[in-house]
Amino acid sequence: MLEPVQMWRNKGKCAGILRDEYMFSESSAKTKEGKKFCTGCPVMDQCRTYAIAHDEVGVWGGTSRAERRALGPDITKIIQFEFYRHRLLEYRPGFGSLFHELEEKLRLDENRSADSDSDLPKSA
Numbered sequence: 001m002l003e004p005v006q007m008w009r010n011k012g013k014c015a016g017i018l019r020d021e022y023m024f025s026e027s028s029a030k031t032k033e034g035k036k037f038c039t040g041c042p043v044m045d046q047c048r049t050y051a052i053a054h055d056e057v058g059v060w061g062g063t064s065r066a067e068r069r070a071l072g073p074d075i076t077k078i079i080q081f082e083f084y085r086h087r088l089l090e091y092r093p094g095f096g097s098l099f100h101e102l103e104e105k106l107r108l109d110e111n112r113s114a115d116s117d118s119d120l121p122k123s124a
């Protein structure tokens, strides 16, 4: 489960310091320094997920933008979907039942589809 953004940000190594010099630079020297700075940060995963979901510039979660973009569009979309699903539940917890209903419906549809496939005559 992802923590609300403000909660993990306050736990980051860079919390309360001016990050611009390291974190938002695209120069390779600064990127290297920023990545080194992130080493050992307790919220590295949340930070990286956030940066992927927002296509952030610079070093976030110990990765450069180029490294995050190298994940490709499919993985990026999955991460964005999960990020926004958690964000929605953060602000509208009642939507949890909606997701649960959708998941149940998809499961039922999958089962129905599998059952109807098994009703088809087997080819010899």
Ligand code: SF4
Binding pocket: 009, 012, 013, 014, 015, 023, 037, 038, 041, 042, 043, 044, 047, 048, 059, 060, 061, 062
């Ligand atoms: S991983 Fe790096 S950019 Fe992210 S919160 Fe930690 S120190 Fe800051």
